[in-house]
Amino acid sequence: MANSISGQRTIRNNQLTPDTFVLVRGNIEYSRLTRPIDGEELEKDKRRRAQMGGIPIDKPYTTVTLTNARIVPLKPGQKSIEETYVEERFYRKGSDPADAPLHYAINNKSPYPNQFYQADPGEITKGDQIYPERELANGLDVVLILRVFAASGFAQKGIGLHSVVLQEPLRYYTNDQTRALEAAGIQLRRQPNPNGEAPAIAAAPVEPEAPISQENAFATNPVTPVAAPVAPPMPAPEGPWICPQCGTEVAAGQKFCGTCGARKDDMVTNPYQAPQGGIRVDTANRNY
DSSP states (O other): OOESSSSSOOOOGGOTTOEEEEEEEEEEEEEEEEEEEHHHHHHHHHHHHHTTHHHHHHHOOEEEEEEEEEEEEETTOOHHHHHHHHTTOEEEEESSSSTOEEEEEEEEEOOOOOOOEEEEOOOOOOOEOOOOOOOOOTTTTEEEEEEEEEOTTSSSEEEEEEEESSSOOOBBBHHHHHHHHTTTOOOOOOOTTTTTTOOSOOOOOOOOOOOSSOOOOOOOOOOOOOOOOOOOOOOOOOEEEEOTTOEEOOOOOSSOOOOTTGGGSSOOTTTOOOTTTTTOOTTOOOOO
16 A cells, blocks of 8 residues: 555646656666566556556556655756656555655556666766666666656646666666675676577576555566477387398398298397307308
């Protein structure tokens, strides 16, 4: 259960001005920004939201939740209508004390990838674009740049995620097992396999579950892949065999020697092994 910090919201979205920006700074509590929730994961997300009485999201989306959230005013000492509108959407969880840090969550349903930037030293919104390969680490200090947009054909406005600006060096999310290794002084750095094969050990970190809140929830559990059944090997075709009694080559499929009547079952294991007595019969040489 999440509670807004304001008992009554004073700004409506139709009061917002399109193409204005709001800066929200905080520490990542949960992020799913580099890869959208889609496919079967999205279907499971819909079911979970419906079970909790929420509104299902009907298209692929990314999401981020901040803790210690606060507005960075574009004009120091003065908050715009848009900044007040966003701040009124900050919340505390039901179990949080009154003085607990505030949270803010936003979902992004844009089909375009999120943009990431690394802030220059001493700057907040100046920096170079970066391209994270995995999800950002929990606790990472970031600024979310939000943009007001007007959907075509609708009078109401919306708030979208424009970009994410890192305020400290990039770190990736790690699970409890990786953190335990690091605490023990074990640092294993994965490298690309020169053979192009997947590494045999050191699996990728399991992504965290999204927090349960008004804005955000519900990463799915990973699905264990099932190996495809392997067909048993086909028996090798039966070939001709050498009679162990008289040395005659007998055609494939025949159970008895046509010369002496010996049974094939009485032959030695290898049909071309020398018969008892150590003599190897060459059926192509009849000079004996």
